[in-house]
Amino acid sequence: MELAQAVLEGDRLALARLLTRIENEQPEGWEALSILFPHTGRAHLVGVTGAPGTGKSSLVNSLVRHLRQNANRAKPAPRVGVVAVDPSSPFTGGAILGDRIRMRDLAGDQGVFIRSMASRGALGGLAKATRGVVEALDAAGYDKILIETVGAGQAEVDIARAAHTTIVINAPGLGDDVQAIKAGILEIADILVVNKSDLPGAQNTQRALTMALELAPPPISEDDKPVWLPPVVPTVATKNEGISDLVSEIDRHYAYLKDSGELAERDRQRIHTELELLLSEALSDQFFQRMGQSRFDQVLELVLDRRLSPQAAVLELMDKEKAG
Amino acid sequence: MELAQAVLEGDRLALARLLTRIENEQPEGWEALSILFPHTGRAHLVGVTGAPGTGKSSLVNSLVRHLRQNANRAKPAPRVGVVAVDPSSPFTGGAILGDRIRMRDLAGDQGVFIRSMASRGALGGLAKATRGVVEALDAAGYDKILIETVGAGQAEVDIARAAHTTIVINAPGLGDDVQAIKAGILEIADILVVNKSDLPGAQNTQRALTMALELAPPPISEDDKPVWLPPVVPTVATKNEGISDLVSEIDRHYAYLKDSGELAERDRQRIHTELELLLSEALSDQFFQRMGQSRFDQVLELVLDRRLSPQAAVLELMDKEKAG
Numbered sequence: 274m275e276l277a278q279a280v281l282e283g284d285r286l287a288l289a290r291l292l293t294r295i296e297n298e299q300p301e302g303w304e305a306l307s308i309l310f311p312h313t314g315r316a317h318l319v320g321v322t323g324a325p326g327t328g329k330s331s332l333v334n335s336l337v338r339h340l341r342q343n344a345n346r347a348k349p350a351p352r353v354g355v356v357a358v359d360p361s362s363p364f365t366g367g368a369i370l371g372d373r374i375r376m377r378d379l380a381g382d383q384g385v386f387i388r389s390m391a392s393r394g395a396l397g398g399l400a401k402a403t404r405g406v407v408e409a410l411d412a413a414g415y416d417k418i419l420i421e422t423v424g425a426g427q428a429e430v431d432i433a434r435a436a437h438t439t440i441v442i443n444a445p446g447l448g449d450d451v452q453a454i455k456a457g458i459l460e461i462a463d464i465l466v467v468n469k470s471d472l473p474g475a476q477n478t479q480r481a482l483t484m485a486l487e488l489a490p491p492p493i494s495e496d497d498k499p500v501w502l503p504p505v506v507p508t509v510a511t512k513n514e515g516i517s518d519l520v521s522e523i524d525r526h527y528a529y530l531k532d533s534g535e536l537a538e539r540d541r542q543r544i545h546t547e548l549e550l551l552l553s554e555a556l557s558d559q560f561f562q563r564m565g566q567s568r569f570d571q572v573l574e575l576v577l578d579r580r581l582s583p584q585a586a587v588l589e590l591m592d593k594e595k596a597g
Numbered sequence: 598m599e600l601a602q603a604v605l606e607g608d609r610l611a612l613a614r615l616l617t618r619i620e621n622e623q624p625e626g627w628e629a630l631s632i633l634f635p636h637t638g639r640a641h642l643v644g645v646t647g648a649p650g651t652g653k654s655s656l657v658n659s660l661v662r663h664l665r666q667n668a669n670r671a672k673p674a675p676r677v678g679v680v681a682v683d684p685s686s687p688f689t690g691g692a693i694l695g696d697r698i699r700m701r702d703l704a705g706d707q708g709v710f711i712r713s714m715a716s717r718g719a720l721g722g723l724a725k726a727t728r729g730v731v732e733a734l735d736a737a738g739y740d741k742i743l744i745e746t747v748g749a750g751q752a753e754v755d756i757a758r759a760a761h762t763t764i765v766i767n768a769p770g771l772g773d774d775v776q777a778i779k780a781g782i783l784e785i786a787d788i789l790v791v792n793k794s795d796l797p798g799a800q801n802t803q804r805a806l807t808m809a810l811e812l813a814p815p816p817i818s819e820d821d822k823p824v825w826l827p828p829v830v831p832t833v834a835t836k837n838e839g840i841s842d843l844v845s846e847i848d849r850h851y852a853y854l855k856d857s858g859e860l861a862e863r864d865r866q867r868i869h870t871e872l873e874l875l876l877s878e879a880l881s882d883q884f885f886q887r888m889g890q891s892r893f894d895q896v897l898e899l900v901l902d903r904r905l906s907p908q909a910a911v912l913e914l915m916d917k918e919k920a921g
Contacts (some may be wrong), residue, residue, distance in 0.1 A: 310906035318751060446770070460798070544900055544907065548893075549881075551911045556884055557877045559915070569872075578867055581823055582634035583868065584627055587875045 276301065277308040280413050285386065288413050290506035294386055295405040309412035314540065316354070316411040317527050318435065322422045323442030328468045331510035332442060333357070336381055339516045340417060354415035355387045358399065358408050358422045386415060402549060404435055410452050420507060434461075435543055437536060438526045440519075442466045445474035462503050464522050464591055470515065480507055498533045501526065564590065598706050600625065601632040604737050609710065610660050612737050616712055619729040630729055633736035638864065640678070640735040642759065646746045652792045656766060657681070657745050661703055663840045664741060679711045682746045683722065692735055693825035701822050701850030710739060728871060758785075759867050761860060762850045765842075766790045767806060769798035788846050794831035794839065803829055822857045825850065850899035888914065 276294075279287035286443035310351030314367055321336075323329050337353050344350030379385050388406060390399065403420065410418050420436055465486075467479045482505050504522050508515030529534040561569070573579040581589065600601050600618075603611035618626030645660075647653050661677050668674030703709050712730060714723065722917040727744065765786035789810075790804045808828050814891055828846050832839030833912065854860035885893070896914055 307906040307908040310908075311903045313905060316729060326648075326650075382752050437724070541897075541901060545897060547907050548897060550898060551907050552884070552914060553877055553881045555911050555915060556880045559875075560876070562882055573865075573872060576872060577865060579635045579638060582631040583636075583875050584631040584879055586872055587879050591877060591879060 276327050280305070280309065280409065281312060283414065287382075288386065288409065289388075291409055295409060296390060296402050298402070302405065306408055309409060312412040313408050314411065316407075316415055316418045318407060318420065319523060320420045320422070320436045321440040321442065322438030322439070323466075324528040327442040327444040328510050329421055329442055330357075332466065332468055332516075333419055334379070335508075335510045335513050335516050336419065336519065337385060339513070339520055341379075341382060341384060345518075350384060351416035352384045352412035353386075354407075354413075354418040355385070356403060356410070356418065356420045357387070357389045358403055358420065375420075386413075387595060388432075389558075392506045400435075401550065407435065417433050434546065437530055437539055438463050438523060440464045440466055440523070442468050443478055444469040445478045463501065463526050465503055465505045466517070466519060467505060467507045468510055468514075471509045471512070475507065479507060491592065499529055499532075501529050503533075503537060584595070599766060601629040602819045604629070604633065604733065605636065605740070609707070611710075612710065612733065615733055617816070619733060619910050620709075620714060620726050622726070626729065630732055633733060637732050638735070640731075640739055640742045642731060642735075642742050642744065642761045643847060644744045644746070644760030644763040645766065646763070647768075647790075648791075651766040651768040652695055653745055653766055654681075656790065656792055656832065656840075657743055658703070658838050659832075659834045659837050660710060660843065662741065663837070665703075665708060667841070667844075674708060675740035676708045676738060677710075678731075678734035678737075678742040679709070680727060680734070680742065680744045681711070681713045682727055682744065698710040710737075717917060718831065725874065733758065756876050758870065761854055761863055762787050763845060764790055764847070766792050767802055768793040769796045769802045787825065787850050789827055789829045790839075791829060792834055793830045795833045795836075799831065805830060823853055825853050825857075825859075 276287055276291055280291055291302060291305055296302075296305065312555075321329060321333055333355060337355060340353050341350050379387065388410075390406065391401060407418055407420060439461050441464075443465065444467065465481065465482050467475055469475065470479070486503060486505070506515060506519050506522055508519060512517070530539070569590070572581065572586045576583055577584050600611055600615055604615055613625060619627075619630065619790060644656055645653060657679060661679060664677050665674050703711065712734075714727060714730065731742055736897050750784070763785050765788075768791065769788065791799055791806065793799065794803070810827060828857055829844050830839055830846055832843060834840070851860075854863070893914070896905065896910045900910050902905055
């Protein structure tokens with residue numbers, strides 16, 4: 274297929290077009306992804322999340338610039354993809370302008386590709402489209418893919434599960450400690466960042482996070498495999514402070530994932546989930562096509578009148594299907 | 598069934614037990630729900646959401662107290678259910694202690710029932726369990742059910758879709774205006790609250806929200822049906838300021854929903870979604886049982902080796918199923 278081939282040859286316009294097809298759930302998008310799939314599995318997927326007001330966008334900006342500029346002959350600059358996901362704006366149908374313009378200073382760099390995404394409103398639709406976009410960037414040869422999400426909810430957790438390394442950003446002054454910990458989604462963090470660490474209260478935030486980490490059950494090492502203890506990294510993204518330390522931790526975590534066999538395990542889980550979701554979707558589509566909308570609507574009316582419970586309605590629909 | 602009967606008779610212990618069964622996805626929980634379903638559809642479901650640090654818990658506390666205490670003979674106090682959902686803590690398997698103790702001062706009131714829920718980690722599992730818990734409280738005769746969610750992500754949007762009236766809480770000092778708007782999930786708000794309105798910057802927050810509302814496309818009135826313009830209500834939950842205004846707006850919105858026919862429409866959408874989800878889940882379960890785990894694992898290996906794309910794998914699995 275032409276589109277997939279052009280993406281593999283490094284055509285940025287073709288890549289942008291493919292991502293739009295994937296976002297809009299057009300069949301040719303998924304066909305192209307199917308062709309590209311054998312070329313995936315090489316990128317390091319890094320999730321970046323945290324509550325509003327923590328300075329995520331600035332931090333991602335600063336990270337990308339650092340990754341691109343601090344290369345040398347021994348260590349060439351990685352090609353960097355950025356997927357900025359905004360599930361909190363479900364009905365705008367496009368990302369907020371600010372997201373698109375904020376990375377203008379990186380726009381001339383051919384080794385960087387930035388994509389903003391907003392939710393399409395469909396249940397699970399964003400998580401699915403994000404996985405597709407990340408796969409496309411992976412196949413297109415981007416070495417590090419940063420997946421940035423706004424907020425701290427289930428969607429972020431799902432997206433984090435699709436990353437190899439998850440960075441959770443905190444900042445001082447966002448409510449009390451318990452809330453800082455909740456918002457931090459501590460349990461999914463491989464690396465914790467205290468951004469805006471030049472503000473008053475930064476040391477308290479750092480202390481609270483370190484304490485919360487100490488309270489968590491320690492990881493158990495099996496068969497002398499290495500274990501990972503999430504570090505807490507202070508940064509001031511707007512001044513590029515601490516970014517070099519953060520990059521070191523990201524690289525150290527990637528090395529740990531490979532050495533411990535955890536990388537293969539996370540990939541297995543990711544693809545397992547994807548397969549289950551695709552299968553479930555295909556089964557529903559097939560069922561609805563066979564059953565017809567009017568049959569579904571009939572049963573829906575019975576449920577709305579409280580004459581049938583939703584559970585009984587499902588049994589009824591599936592029985593009829595079998596009998597027919 | 599005994600459990601369902603006891604719940605209908607007002608047995609609080611039975612209700613607590615039922616909610617646990619629903620949360621743990623035990624079959625008897627769903628059986629009881631099926632029996633209770635004809636008794637649902639009478640409660641006013643109120644979603645309360647907002648970013649961490651906005652003071653949601655205090656506001657819900659204050660709301661419940663006001664609803665219970667400001668009754669008179671003409672207007673008896675409604676029975677109030679509270680479902681506090683915390684999707685940001687997916688792996689703790691139980692809500693954070695703070696959530697359980699924070700409403701201690703309401704604990705003696707038999708007209709109030711409080712339930713904290715944390716995500717079970719399963720994709721969509723929390724949304725499903727929340728719907729079940731809300732249905733159980735509805736059947737048990739709670740008139741107002743407050744569904745409180747932490748964060749501002751897709752999960753919150755899904756939960757908001759399950760409510761009749763959605764309140765989005767904001768507070769001054771949580772990042773710049775664009776972020777306040779994002780975090781506010783303006784598009785799903787029926788009522789906007791600026792809590793902590795005694796803090797500096799509260800007027801700016803209120804102005805930003807009002808401006809954002811004015812920028813939104815105005816609702817179109819069809820056939821002279823009434824339209825709803827989301828009000829912005831300032832509150833100081835910890836001092837019980839503005840709570841009476843907020844309760845008035847909640848009641849006004851409920852009246853609007855009934856008058857405009859929107860209540861029936863939202864119920865239809867809610868039950869439509871629930872039916873689709875239950876059906877999709879039942880189809881997957883049935884398919885996996887027939888196919889067997891080993892067949893799935895075989896195909897998963899092919900995908901992990903990049904010899905088969907996930908899309909092709911799904912076609913393969915469904916074809917085999919048909920042939921078998």
